[in-house]
Amino acid sequence: MINLDQLAAFVSVAELGSFTAAADRAGVTQPAVSLQIKLLEQRLGVRLIERVGRRAQPSAAGVEFLAHARKIIEQCDTALDAMAPYKEGAAGRVRIGSGGTASIHLLPRAIAAAKKRMPGLEITVKIGNTDEILRDLESNALDLAVVTLPAAARSLEVEIFYEDELLAVAPRGSDMPEGGPDAAFLQQKVMMLYDGGNTRQATDKWFADAGIRAQPVMEFGSVEAIKELVAAGLGWSVLPSLALRRDRAGYLATSPVKPRLVRQLGIVMRRDKHLTRGLREIVKCLRDFKD
Secondary structure (H helix, E strand, O other): OOOHHHHHHHHHHHHHOOHHHHHHHHOOOHHHHHHHHHHHHHHHOOOOEEEEOOEEEEOHHHHHHHHHHHHHHHHHHHHHHHHHHHHOOOEEEEEEEEOHHHHHHOHHHHHHHHHHHOOEEEEEEEEOOHHHHHHHHHOOOOOEEEEEOOOOOOOEEEEEEEEEEEEEEEEOOOOOOOOOOOHHHHHOOOEEEEOOOHHHHHHHHHHHHOOOOOOOOEEEOOHHHHHHHHHOOOOEEEEEHHHHOOOHHHOEEEEEOOOOOEEEEEEEEEOOOOOOHHHHHHHHHHHOOOO
């Protein structure tokens, strides 16, 4: 097997015309340089260096191989330079999976904070439902997931980091019952519900606990679409408060429901995941997320 020490020794001898001078450049002994050249010649099956008087110079094969050796060393130096930011912790890559609401209203702030601490960090975000995201996480196609819980698998570690209350949402000017609407009150409204995996399951359970089956007239996979339809006066909904922070200039009326309904968001990673600096920064910024 050819190694870089052998190539470097050969290039130095060819350039300096001396085994002794090449040894001085590398800070090793002359026999060490001679051994590297010998091993390289044995590997290639040709003589690379010839002695002409007191000077060492490349053979015909050595002249041709010299150009290749220089290119290999140059490419290796370039590769080492490219790895330097990672070694120093200044660069890296994090692949995040998330649901739609978190990706719009939570992740951007966490990503911006992480990029401020680590400008060379490359971040990609994949949007999908919880089951899809967790499958990608288990296969190591993603490094981290931010999803609505529950999320369970033997290979995954889950950390609850944010509680997001689900609120009744109505067109501006709508009358909200004192203490918030209950399931029976909302059953009488034109309902548009979010078809969003665990969030929808939590909403359906909230209705079911009151002995009511949710019967929305429309179902959407986009919270933003529902907000627009509610603002246009087409019905009511139950949506995550995270998505209601920027309420289209007051076009929506919101209220907690009765009893209170909360979903939990979790940071999910493989248990055996190596925590790079970039991954640690993202996790820290998510934990620091505040209302």
